[in-house]
Amino acid sequence: MASVNDNGRDAEPIPGTTLFDGDAAQRGFALNAMCYSFNDAANRAAFRADEDAYLARFALTPEQRLAVQQRDVLGMIAAGGNIYYLAKLAGIFGLNVQDVGALQTGMSVAEFKQMLLDQGKGLNHG
Amino acid sequence: MAEIVGAYFTSHVPAIGGAIHRGDQQEPYWKPFFDGFPRVHEWLAEVKPDVAVVFNNDHGLNFFLDKLPTFAVGAADRYDNADEGWGLPLYKSFAGHAALSWHIIEQLVHDEFDVTTCQKMTVDHALSIPFELAWPGVEEWPVRIVPIAINTVQHPLPSAKRCLALGRSVHRALAGWQGDERIVVIGTGGLSHQLDGARAGFMNPDYDRFCLDNLSRDPDALTAHSIHDIVRLSGTQGVEILNWIAARGALGPGAHEIHRNYHIPISNTAAATLLLEPA
Numbered sequence: 001m002a003s004v005n006d007n008g009r010d011a012e013p014i015p016g017t018t019l020f021d022g023d024a025a026q027r028g029f030a031l032n033a034m035c036y037s038f039n040d041a042a043n044r045a046a047f048r049a050d051e052d053a054y055l056a057r058f059a060l061t062p063e064q065r066l067a068v069q070q071r072d073v074l075g076m077i078a079a080g081g082n083i084y085y086l087a088k089l090a091g092i093f094g095l096n097v098q099d100v101g102a103l104q105t106g107m108s109v110a111e112f113k114q115m116l117l118d119q120g121k122g123l124n125h126g
Numbered sequence: 127m128a129e130i131v132g133a134y135f136t137s138h139v140p141a142i143g144g145a146i147h148r149g150d151q152q153e154p155y156w157k158p159f160f161d162g163f164p165r166v167h168e169w170l171a172e173v174k175p176d177v178a179v180v181f182n183n184d185h186g187l188n189f190f191l192d193k194l195p196t197f198a199v200g201a202a203d204r205y206d207n208a209d210e211g212w213g214l215p216l217y218k219s220f221a222g223h224a225a226l227s228w229h230i231i232e233q234l235v236h237d238e239f240d241v242t243t244c245q246k247m248t249v250d251h252a253l254s255i256p257f258e259l260a261w262p263g264v265e266e267w268p269v270r271i272v273p274i275a276i277n278t279v280q281h282p283l284p285s286a287k288r289c290l291a292l293g294r295s296v297h298r299a300l301a302g303w304q305g306d307e308r309i310v311v312i313g314t315g316g317l318s319h320q321l322d323g324a325r326a327g328f329m330n331p332d333y334d335r336f337c338l339d340n341l342s343r344d345p346d347a348l349t350a351h352s353i354h355d356i357v358r359l360s361g362t363q364g365v366e367i368l369n370w371i372a373a374r375g376a377l378g379p380g381a382h383e384i385h386r387n388y389h390i391p392i393s394n395t396a397a398a399t400l401l402l403e404p405a
Contacts, residue, residue: 091212
């Protein structure tokens, strides 16, 4: 089924990009709810202490559970994860957005950082 | 009569907070971005605002997906930051201007924007970092705030056209406010960046320049793009340009640019700072 964008037109997919829409928000609710709980330090500690038990509390789907267990960011996104919430989980693992970028693009962290720097080359500031 | 002194726009990348905390402003990685701020400090000292109307987006602190308003207006006398879950410092609280908030809400609903009003609202790095950049080292913020949160998280997002119209409605409210406040309008976030997916790391200086060039002279030009177009051009989180578009609307009909800084990259983001004055 073609998706309908905000202007009611059929929208061409954007390569490498998943819009976090109603389908994703429904599919990803449990995973995002778990990540949202990590705003509380006690919940982060509980996750660290017993990850399996914590996953069970939030009734993650098998797909979501596997993606979390494998630290598979693209898998979490495919399972409805939203990056703003997933960032809270990444923080528990000590990963920043360059680490997460590297995981998603198949680059090393050094390569990913270089790719970011390269985009600024030759720009006139101001 | 209240006066709208101008508009200040800047990125709110969380890593900026870390750089401030470590005192890294003069490090080679950070200097080109922080070099954009002496002019901001000078300008704020000249125009002396005492109220800020701030368009920003929540990152899963105040709002979760159980209830996610498209447009939410803070109507509190105080706004606190809280633990965002991933190791950011806790930022200081803001004093609110609830009376002005309700005046803005009255105007918005009169203009058929069916906003959510929040008498309690936590605010996240999207507010705190632009303030840390604008008023570094102060014990208390020198302005009271009216925060307006735009949903940039869960599609469908409000269109650029709708956000500009929202800002223009806020402008009507400010123009009709009988107080003698000096009001600065603030838009936070952006510019182009994408954190998620196989296209993570995407930035687009051409689109960013289009936005920066047109915000002052022709903000309606930014409304020609659909949300889908903006995601394609600017990245999944580049949609935070909606905060800038709304803030531009709130500034008023005419504007001229007095300062701009643009730098790639700050973290995964094309970072920009812009000052506009009413024309």
